[in-house]
Amino acid sequence: MSDNSHIKVIVGMSGGVDSSVSAYLLKQQGYQVEGLFMKNWEEDDNDEYCAAAEDLKDAQAVCDKLGIELHTVNFAAEYWDNVFEYFLAEYKAGRTPNPDIMCNKEIKFKAFLEFAAQALGADYIATGHYVHRQERDGKFVMCRGLDDNKDQSYFLYTLSHEHIGQTLFPVGNIEKPEVRRIAEEQDLITHDKKDSTGICFIGERKFKDFLQKFLPAQPGTIEDTEGNEVGEHEGLMYHTLGQRKGLLIGGMKEGNGEPWYVVDKDIERNVLIVGQGKDHPHLFSNGLNANQLHWVDRIGPKGTTRCTVKTRYRQTDISCTLLVGEDGMARVLFDEPQKAVTPGQSAVFYAEDVCLGGGIIDSVIK
Structure with missing residues (x-):
């Protein structure tokens, strides 16, 4: 040794x-x-x-x-x-x-x-x-x-x-x-300590209660994908794509009677958009655009590259085509449509077992 x-x-x-x-x-x-x-x-x-x-x-x-x-x-x-x-x-x-x-x-x-x-x-x-x-x-x-x-x-x-x-x-x-x-x-006191989960500075608190201390809520309307008003929200920041809980419209039996899910956010109008069913078509996208790119080798792929991408932790790798533009944006086209790709989260690219780098999801490609 x-x-x-x-x-x-x-x-x-x-x-x-x-x-x-x-x-x-x-x-x-x-x-x-x-x-x-x-x-x-x-x-x-x-x-x-x-x-x-x-x-x-x-x-x-x-x-x-x-x-x-x-x-x-x-x-x-x-x-x-x-x-x-x-x-x-x-x-x-x-x-x-x-x-x-x-x-x-x-x-x-x-x-x-x-x-x-x-x-x-x-x-x-x-x-x-x-x-x-x-x-x-x-x-x-x-x-x-x-x-x-x-x-x-x-x-x-x-x-x-x-x-x-x-x-x-x-x-x-x-x-x-x-x-x-x-x-x-080795008799280390931490041997059975449970893994920490969630955001470190929030701990066990309710996320909404924590966020309210720092950001004023901006209530607005909830619309379905046809533009019909179906309820009110307390702030877009409390909701994420694919979310079902906390929408306060669960009792509505309109449409097909399935539960409502967040499928989009209209930031400019402060409107939360919902659809019925966990596999609502509006939840799926064919690709994404990412910015704030960072490459582990500091060079990154040039032109068009076949690789895999994760758009959230513990997700199964998604086969995709990656195109890095001269403007520093990445355009990613999935082989199969993907659910609940969320702006603000990170897209991370892999060549088999090697992490190439990634960027912040700016928008999705429908």
Whole structure:
């Protein structure tokens, strides 16, 4: 085994099982390992929802058990400026953003990477993400994690090959049950801690209640696809494509008697458009246009490329044709129509197991 004892790795410790096992594995591999806990959100004084204190306690317990030092850093200001304000602006514009992707871009692989190198003298950082890296033709590429259910490359498409070269992903080639088994075997307190879900700064709160604190609601009408008014909404930002719950028109037996689903938003008129049936034709599109493109190799495909795309996390890959224009926009044509492709979300492109990059969905092609 190569001697790693002179290589310093700072592990982003979240208080979860994946980062705990990442730290353990790196220590086993002989690296100089230290942990860093990032606080990215300043909770309200009376905020019982934020689990940051509990997560810090768990991260400290794991580091104590492994005999490694735990540093802490507060990135709340950076998070507010670069992630949260973007999140609010997108919702205000009627789109559905993905703050986790922006957090990885601006916090975990920018602020953390810089802090670890400059303040802590790190040679590498490491995270518990389910992806793995390979070196091909002198550049690092990001490959999907071994565990299909947990692959997180969708959330990391904004990384560049330089970031990947500076980051270790110790659990990327392990399946989740094995990660939990290792944690239990090593008596790590996080071995049975449930995975965090949802948006970190909202926690267990109702999304609508949280959003109302920051954005004034703009009520408007609900129309069916023929333009008939069928109800009222409290704000477009509370609804996303394909949504059924919370429409307050469930009792209507008009039309075919099937439940109503959100099929579109008319931002200019502040109108929510609904249709009956979970497979309503208005929910399907033949392609999408994406902007704010980012390519892992910093070059990206030129002209027309056959590849696959995901328009949301854990989606089965969609075969498609990708055309990148001179204007920096991507036009994507699906082989088969796709349901509930949502502006504001990310379209992430793959060549087999390699994540090429992606962009933000600007509009759909009907």
